[in-house]
Amino acid sequence: xxxxxxxxxxxxxxxxxxxxxxxxxxxxxxxxxxxxxxxxxxxxxxxxxxxxxxxxxxxxxxxxxxxxxxxxxxxxxxxxxxxxxxxxxxxxxxxxxxxxxxxxxxxxxxxxxxxxxxxxxxxxxxxxxxxxxxxxxxxxxxxxxxxxxxxxxxxxxxxxxxxxxxxxxxxxxxxxxxxxxxxxxxxxxxxxxxxxxxxxxxxxxxxxxxxxxxxxxxxxxxxxxxxxxxxxxxxxxxxxxxxxxxxxxxxxxxxxxxxxxxxxxxxxxxxxxxxxxxxxxxxxxxxxxxxxxxxxxxxxxxxxxxxxxxxxxxxxxxxxxxxxxxxxxxxxxxxxxxxxxxxxxxxxxxxxxxxxxxxxxxxxxxxxxxxxxxxxxxxxxxxxxxxxxxxxxxxxxxxxxxxxxxxxxxxxxxxxxxxxxxxxxxxxxxxxxxxxxxxxxxxxxxxxxxxxxxxxxxxxxxxxxxxxxxxxxxxxxxxxxxxxxxxxxxxxxxxxxxxxxxxxxxxxxxxxxxxxxxxxxxxxxxxxxxxxxxxxxxxxxxxxxxxxxxxxxxxxxxxxxxxxxxxxxxxxxxxxxxxxxxxxxxxxxxxxxxxxxxxxxxxxxxxxxxxxxxxxxxxxxxxxxxxxxxxxxxxxxxxxxxxxxxxxxxxxxxxxxxxxxxxxxxxxxxxxxxxxxxxxxxxxxxxxxxxxxxxxxxxxxxxxxxxxxxxxxxxxxxxxxxxxxxxxxxxxxxxxxxxxxxxxxxxxxxxxxxxxxxxxxxxxxxxxxxxxxxxxxxxxxxxxxxxxxxxxxxxxxxxxxxxxxxxxxxxxxxxxxxxxxxxxxxxxxxxxxxxxxxxxxxxxxxxxxxxxxxxxxxxxxxxxxxxxxxxxxxxxxxxxxxxxxxxx
Numbered sequence: 098x099x100x101x102x103x104x105x106x107x108x109x110x111x112x113x114x115x116x117x118x119x120x121x122x123x124x125x126x127x128x129x130x131x132x133x134x135x136x137x138x139x140x141x142x143x144x145x146x147x148x149x150x151x152x153x154x155x156x157x158x159x160x161x162x163x164x165x166x167x168x169x170x171x172x173x174x175x176x177x178x179x180x181x182x183x184x185x186x187x188x189x190x191x192x193x194x195x196x197x198x199x200x201x202x203x204x205x206x207x208x209x210x211x212x213x214x215x216x217x218x219x220x221x222x223x224x225x226x227x228x229x230x231x232x233x234x235x236x237x238x239x240x241x242x243x244x245x246x247x248x249x250x251x252x253x254x255x256x257x258x259x260x261x262x263x264x265x266x267x268x269x270x271x272x273x274x275x276x277x278x279x280x281x282x283x284x285x286x287x288x289x290x291x292x293x294x295x296x297x298x299x300x301x302x303x304x305x306x307x308x309x310x311x312x313x314x315x316x317x318x319x320x321x322x323x324x325x326x327x328x329x330x331x332x333x334x335x336x337x338x339x340x341x342x343x344x345x346x347x348x349x350x351x352x353x354x355x356x357x358x359x360x361x362x363x364x365x366x367x368x369x370x371x372x373x374x375x376x377x378x379x380x381x382x383x384x385x386x387x388x389x390x391x392x393x394x395x396x397x398x399x400x401x402x403x404x405x406x407x408x409x410x411x412x413x414x415x416x417x418x419x420x421x422x423x424x425x426x427x428x429x430x431x432x433x434x435x436x437x438x439x440x441x442x443x444x445x446x447x448x449x450x451x452x453x454x455x456x457x458x459x460x461x462x463x464x465x466x467x468x469x470x471x472x473x474x475x476x477x478x479x480x481x482x483x484x485x486x487x488x489x490x491x492x493x494x495x496x497x498x499x500x501x502x503x504x505x506x507x508x509x510x511x512x513x514x515x516x517x518x519x520x521x522x523x524x525x526x527x528x529x530x531x532x533x534x535x536x537x538x539x540x541x542x543x544x545x546x547x548x549x550x551x552x553x554x555x556x557x558x559x560x561x562x563x564x565x566x567x568x569x570x571x572x573x574x575x576x577x578x579x580x581x582x583x584x585x586x587x588x589x590x591x592x593x594x595x596x597x598x599x600x601x602x603x604x605x606x607x608x609x610x611x612x613x614x615x616x617x618x619x620x621x622x623x624x625x626x627x628x629x630x631x632x633x634x635x636x637x638x639x640x641x642x643x644x645x646x647x648x649x650x651x652x653x654x655x656x657x658x659x660x661x662x663x664x665x666x667x668x669x670x671x672x673x674x675x676x677x678x679x680x681x682x683x684x685x686x687x688x689x690x691x692x693x694x695x696x697x698x699x700x701x702x703x704x705x706x707x708x709x710x711x712x713x714x715x716x717x718x719x720x721x722x723x724x725x726x727x728x729x730x731x732x733x734x735x736x737x738x739x740x741x742x743x744x745x746x747x748x749x750x751x752x753x754x755x756x757x758x759x760x761x762x763x764x765x766x767x768x769x770x771x772x773x774x775x776x777x778x779x780x781x782x783x784x785x786x787x788x789x790x791x792x793x794x795x796x797x798x799x800x801x802x803x804x805x806x807x808x809x810x811x812x813x814x815x816x817x818x819x820x821x822x823x824x825x826x827x828x829x830x831x832x833x834x835x836x837x838x839x840x841x842x843x844x845x846x847x848x849x850x851x852x853x854x855x856x857x858x859x860x861x862x863x864x865x866x867x868x869x870x871x872x873x874x875x876x877x878x879x880x881x882x883x884x885x886x887x888x889x890x891x892x893x894x895x896x897x898x899x900x901x902x903x904x905x906x907x908x909x910x911x912x913x914x915x916x917x918x919x920x921x922x923x924x925x926x927x928x929x930x931x932x933x934x935x936x937x938x939x940x941x942x943x944x945x946x947x948x949x950x951x952x953x954x955x956x957x958x959x960x961x962x963x964x965x966x967x968x969x970x971x972x973x974x975x976x977x978x979x980x981x982x983x984x985x
Contacts, residue, residue: 098172098225099123101204105214107274108629109697110657111690112195112208118217120207121199124172128203131169139166141231142175145239148182173205176224180209183220183227187246189213215253215278219246251440253278257547258295261561269565271575272661284568285575286660287607287641291568296516297543298568305513309542310355312387315512322511324504325536329389338376339369341388348391350538351375353383359483363454365391374457392522392536396481397493399501399526400544400560401509401517403567406502408549408558409494409526415449415478415487419470425459426451426466429478438487445551449478449487490548492555493526500529508537516564518544577641579660580792583648583691584669584707586837587785588627590773590816591669592647594789598806599643602798607641609634611649611831612815612946616640628652632659653690658697665792666695666721667705669785671712672836684712698722703795705788708735708746725795727787729780747791752777754787756794765790766804772811778847779817781840815946817841822957825930826850826938829949833860833942835870841940842878851936855879856929858922858942861891861898868898872905879940882906884918885925887944895920926952 101121110117132138143149143163152162162178177194184191193210211217223242230237255263259280266273266284273284280295292299297306309315316326330341331354342349351372352362361382363375372388379386400408417428432438433448440448449455451466455478459465462477470476479486501521509517523535530536546560569575582592589610596606600617608615609631613623616638622631627649635644636659648658671688695704698721707713708726714735717724724744728736731750739746743759754765766786768774774783786807793803820827828845832838838857845853857875859868875882884899884906899918906916919925926949929939943949 098125098127098176098228100221100225103218103221104655105211106657108657108659109661109693111654111693113193113210114661114697115193115210116214117193117208118211118214118221120176120209120221121204122173122176122207123204125203127172131171132166132175133169135232137234138231139163141234142166142179142228145227145231145237146179146182146186148186149178152178152182154178171205172228173207176228177207177209179224179227180207180217180220183223183243183246184209184211184217186243187216187220187250189216189250191217213250213254216246216250219249256280256295256545257445257550258545258561259293261546261550261559262293262296262564265559265561265565266575269569269574271565271569283637284565286579286636287577287644288605288639289569289573289575289577290637290639291575293564293568295543296546296564298515298564300515300568301542302513306542309512309514309517309540312352312354312539315540318511319508319537319540322507324508324511325530325532325534327390327392327536327538329387332376332386332388333384335373335376338372338386338388342366342369342372345388345390350387350389350391351379352387352389353379354385354387356382359479359481359486361454362481363457364480371461378454378457389538392538394522394524394535395526396538397521397523397526398490398544398548399497399505399519399521400546400549400558401506401514401519402560402563403515404506404509405563406494406497406506407563408492408546408560409497410490410548410552410555411493411526412483412548413489413491413553414480415489417449417470417476417478419472419474419476421469421472424467424469425464425476425478428470428476432487445547446489446553447485447487451478454486455479484545484548489553492549492552492558494556494558496527498527498529501526504530505537508540512540512542514540514542515567516544517541576662577636578643578665578796579636579663580643580645580665580667580796581648581658581660581663581694581697582646582667582669583650583653583694584667584713585672585687585834586840587669587781587788588647588649589831590782590785590813591667591788591792592645593813594773594785594807594810595645595792597810598789598793598798598803599645601806601809602793602802604642605640606643606645607635607638608645608647610647625649629656629659636660648694650687650690653693658693660697662697662699662702663694664699664702665705665795666698666702667788667792668692668695668707668713668716669788670707670710670836672710672834685715688712688716692716692719695720703745703792705791705795707784708733708739708748709784725791727784727791729784729787745795747787747794749783749787754790756791765794765800766807770804771807773807773813773817775844775847779844781844782817815943817844820953822930822953822960824935825933827930827953828938828940829943829946829953830940831943831946834863835867835874838871838874838878838942841942842874845938845940846878848938850938852880852934852938853878854881854883854929854933854937854939856883856885856925856939856941857902858885858887858944859898859902860887861889861893865901868901869905869908872902873909874905875902876906876909876911879911881915882911882917883925883929884916885922886920888922889944923948923952927956930956 104119107116150163151159154162154165174196177196181194189212191210195208197206199206227237271284282293284291313331320326332338332341348365348367350364361379366372366375396412398410429449438446438448505519508519518541520539522538523530549558549560582588592610596608599606609626611625611627613620614626614631627647629652632646671684696719698704702722703725704720704722705725708728726736726739726746728748736746745758747756752768755762756765768777771786790803815831818829830841832841855875859871884902886899941949
């Protein structure tokens with residue numbers, strides 16, 4: 098049993114709308130050996146993992162999986178269930194998995210849901226070890242294995258503050274993603290995206306954050322504005338620390354000038370020896386140490402969000418109560434065994450830490466870790482009350498005196514923090530804090546909110562909700578309009594047309610296409626960028642107000658979608674392409690993949706379906722939102738029935754694109770006003786225009802902008818791009834499948850060329866019959882054909898694809914004399930131009946658009962130079978019939 102690959106898919110995908118991990122697994126010889134045939138396997142597995150008895154599996158009832166085990170199932174399927182069970186045992190409740198053959202004997206795709214990626218990946222590794230041990234009859238230490246899984250989850254999971262923000266965003270339907278394995282969250286899309294690093298948000302200025310980190314300067318700012326703060330001096334040596342203690346004349350607090358979580362802090366130090374030890378503890382964290390007046394009283398943390406106090410808690414330092422029997426260390430161990438206590442911030446409470454600071458605090462009580470305190474004797478382990486060192490918190494929000502509320506809200510304003518944790522020491526937070534009766538001892542720029550969400554006593558306060566509301570006020574959910582376009586042909590053109598309309602309406606548009614990523618009209622990344630990673634780049638750009646995303650099959654298969662929901666999902670058509678790849682054996686398989694786009698349409702969104710394509714109309718039951726049909730026919734029966742039921746549709750009639758709802762129709766734009774449609778001769782581009790108009794109309798773009806956007810959409814690089822050089826016309830197009838070839842040829846046949854000349858190729862990863870079909874269509878449509886081959890052979894041998902095309906052409910009836918094979922794309926195009934005759938229309942189906950356009954430009958320059966030569970009565974350069982000049 099061998100893991101070939103592991104891939105995380107975060108967005109909606111072919112298996113689930115939730116994140117999954119996909120494993121490609123080779124089970125080797127166990128392809129022919131089921132669980133029923135491995136002696137002792139089932140009994141051994143259930144002994145280690147008795148929880149598998151509760152799994153339903155495909156039987157739909159508890160115990161269904163065990164039935165499958167004893168009937169005989171295979172290791173890949175068993176691995177799926179073991180991984181799910183291990184995740185559940187480690188505290189991550191997941192219950193979705195699928196196992197499917199990959200098409201290669203013995204190799205399976207195992208897919209399972211996860212909550213914490215690091216935990217799930219460790220569970221996968223443990224599952225493989227466990228199965229190998231059970232097969233071999235070896236014992237397996239499940240307790241130790243589960244601890245490994247939990248530790249991986251603790252390390253790779255969110256801290257409590259980040260987790261609270263993440264869950265609150267999800268509750269409010271705000272799209273939220275995690276960057277890497279840290280605490281950085283991206284909330285929302287495009288221009289509405291906000292960022293948060295734990296409770297530090299993108300509304301927090303660097304100046305305010307840095308100011309809060311410098312405890313001494315913070316105190317100066319607050320003192321200048323009348324806020325009571327303890328006196329303090331910054332020192333860098335022990336001698337300076339001792340001198341500062343003499344100047345303050347009383348007990349002091351010694352702490353690093355910049356620090357957090359109470360690290361290196363000593364409270365109520367009095368004697369020189371205490372000062373020296375405290376200085377060294379602080380110095381280990383920061384070489385600038387603050388010696389500060391000790392303020393006696395209870396320690397409180399007050400949290401201010403958006404200028405308003407939202408929570409307050411009294412923080413109680415870590416302590417143990419003696420029982421006359423156990424040592425201090427044993428008492429700490431007993432408390433740390435509480436399931437609510439974990440390492441760091443993983444749980445509601447943190448385990449009490451025993452370190453140099455703790456030992457020093459004990460020594461000041463004349464105790465050691467080996468001491469046995471008397472019954473009910475309170476033993477302080479820490480003097481500072483940070484939760485990160487084992488402290489606890491009690492909610493006191495409701496008793497904070499109004500004067501104190503105003504004071505801490507003012508403190509947050511003075512420092513400039515949108516989220517602030519303000520530490521106050523006072524005898525009682527219920528009484529006004531005045532000079533000599535309490536003080537603000539610290540201001541934190543990224544306060545932990547765990548104590549407010551999970552106090553040891555008192556009411557829980559949802560601080561995360563208030564932070565999220567401050568980032569997204571007035572019900573804003575961080576979303577921008579998203580239009581997702583999929584299908585076999587027309588995706589790029591539709592995407593560009595929609596983008597053109599939105600830009601005319603005054604929006605900044607981000608687009609992904611097979612030609613590159615565009616922000617407005619600037620290509621920021623060229624290439625085939627129709628996958629989820631490219632879509633994610635657009636959705637992350639703060640300039641983008643609208644996202645129009647070409648969404649290709651390959652990206653959906655490999656990585657799912659980059660968005661959780663879209664406003665408009667479009668399926669242009671489903672025709673023969675990519676069959677035989679990724680398990681796609683039929684048009685229905687292809688349709689299933691592409692239907693993911695319309696399945697993720699929002700409830701108040703729109704699914705646009707091609708009424709002229711029966712495969713597409715068959716997907717109506719899979720759609721989200723409202724179905725809107727489109728057609729280039731005036732009386733499509735699907736459209737008529739849909740309108741009869743009160744639905745919406747777009748269609749073409751009498752040279753006009755109409756929108757209709759029920760029995761009411763409204764003209765949108767005349768076909769003659771759409772240059773890309775060539776007066777209706779380019780039927781496929783007319784369909785693309787109908788789709789674009791429908792998508793924008795559904796999104797309430799005024800018709801005037803729809804008309805303007807389509808009327809000014811004349812240039813569409815690489816899609817039916819027409820050039821003229823002398824009395825030659827050249828069309829450059831990306832047609833790469835039978836339907837694409839058919840649409841282009843039908844359109845160009847209407848342009849009355851003397852000859853239609855094709856420069857053709859086909860992707861090497863298509864089925865033989867598909868490639869021959871392309872050749873057949875070309876043979877039926879062209880008068881002369883140059884066959885080239887893509888530079889990327891996609892697994893084929895040189896000349897193999899060209900020969901398949903030639904076979905298809907010959908089957909169409911075109912004679913061999915009208916076929917020529919020139920493998921190089923540049924040479925094939927150049928030769929076609931040189932051998933052209935006046936009035937020819939040459940069609941180039943390109944692999945490299947830049948290479949083809951460069952070849953055309955070189956030919957144009959040569960042609961223009963020949964004209965200059967002709968005017969000077971010098972012999973002209975001849976390119977076949979194009980420039981045959983009579984010099985008489």
